[in-house]
Amino acid sequence: MNHNGAKLLVTLLESRGVTMIAGMPGGSNLPLYDALRSSTIRHISVRHEQGAGFIAEGIARVSDLPGVCLATSGPGATNLLTALADAKKDSIPLIAITGQVSSGLIGSDAFQEIDICSMAEPVTKKQYRVMKPEELYTVIPDAFRAATGQRKGPVLIDIPVDVQLAPVQDGIEIEPDRDPLPLSPVSPLLFEPIARMIESSRRPLLYIGGGILHSSASEEMRRFARHHRIPVVSTLMGLGAMDGDDPLFLGMLGVYGTRTANLAIDEADCVIAAGVRFDDRATGDIDEFCRNAKIIHIDIDPAEINRLKACDLSLVCDAKEAFSRFNEIVKPVKRDEWRETVRELSRESRALRESFDPGDPRQIPLLVSDLLSPEEILVTDVGQHQMWVAQSYPFRRPKTLLTSGGLGAMGFGLPVAIGAALARPDRTVVLISGDGSFLLNLQELATLRECEANVKIIILNNRHLGLVRQQQTLFFRRNLYASRIESPSDFTTIAEGFGIPAFAVREDDPVRPALEAVLYEKGPALVDVMIDPERMVWPVVPSGAAIREMIEREPPLRV
């Protein structure tokens, strides 16, 4: 008998390849901190547990390992919930460890006692309450399998403080690291009808999402699209899977999608939907979505098939395997008319990028892309800036965009950028945020300074909750209420207060020199760029409308 539950947990995490944990100590997890002190795992001290959850997500989003975060019971644990929900919606592997009050006090409404397992139930794949330290021998491998298996996601492990302190018998073998359970092989016969459907279509189109990135299927999917000259549209989560500069790529579809993507999918007669969930942000009115097309749905999660939209053929399969197979069996077909239509749309989408006027906020992501190599990582927060980035930044490589797709959580940006930069010190990580979102986890500037992660922050500052202002303008008779930031914050002074070098760009100042200063500065830096608050995200699809019914500019005000 030579160690306790806490030491055992840390040893098991080390054995799974965990090198970093983000967290904050408190009464119910102090034995874990005691054990971490002498471990090889680097601890990242956050200023708010939501930051810990998002830092862990940042680590997971750029690596193949789950991110790990740690909080105390009660408020520490509840502060993790937003990040867990975010990870669940975007299928990000995350292991959240929470301390719990002593097992004898559970159920007594003790100080900082919260039933976090019940609270986390809808936002995690699995929850574990560990009541004996020896259970960790099975809980930890199971938790890693659940987080990384098939459709990835978050899990929660709750450990009462007395279980962390309880002595552990030596001599139990640590289960060697195992890959998640492999999917049962897909019968080759199932690919055939899909291949025939694609071959017989006149206007096929690929509708791709985050699933392509999760299964590292970009290369196979790109080969398939190029070989058959099939155009590609992407969800927000799928950006980077197809090369943003490829003439076959028609952009992001959906409510804030590009005109070209929305028109193309409306015209297609066969839509190959791969690694997507038919999210309402992508589909608009789901009944009208793909109205002219047969739908082939490929997804690793059987629960997604026919969940929101009935398909004609489906395949429950890893996307990499699916496209490898299609690359072997789908025969090329001549489709001259469709090729011409796609060429036109592609020309239009290119021309659009070149026609931005100087005050167009989409110029800024474009400028950033000029200054960065395609491998660098871009993180966004949530709002207009997120949509401008998605519409204009030509993501060329997989996993170079990190964004809160499913949950749309403001405050995601800074901590996720920190996690990504810690996991990929070889990359530059650029955060494009809004002045509203940035304030939600601003305290993590202290973490950024402390861990010296290479994060460059660009705030597109419109002195508004811009996307809210846009909706109030378009759909609430311009009744702007609570969307104007009445006392704008001085972000350069704030950043400097945290020890981060900062620059400001006024509305008519040139942006490029400041961007260069920030991007080429060694270590973290921030630039606060003033933009015109009147700018909108165009096109936009009104709530409930079909995505072809885009509003392409502001309609006259009807009072």
Ligand SMILES: Cc1ncc(C[n+]2csc(CCOP(=O)(O)OP(=O)(O)O)c2C)c(N)n1
């Ligand atoms: C945590 C959270 N609260 C509220 C919202 C609703 N919301 C969506 S976008 C937005 C405004 C974002 O403002 P800002 O970050 O300044 O970005 P902008 O739209 O101006 O680019 C709000 C309040 C949200 N997505 N997340």
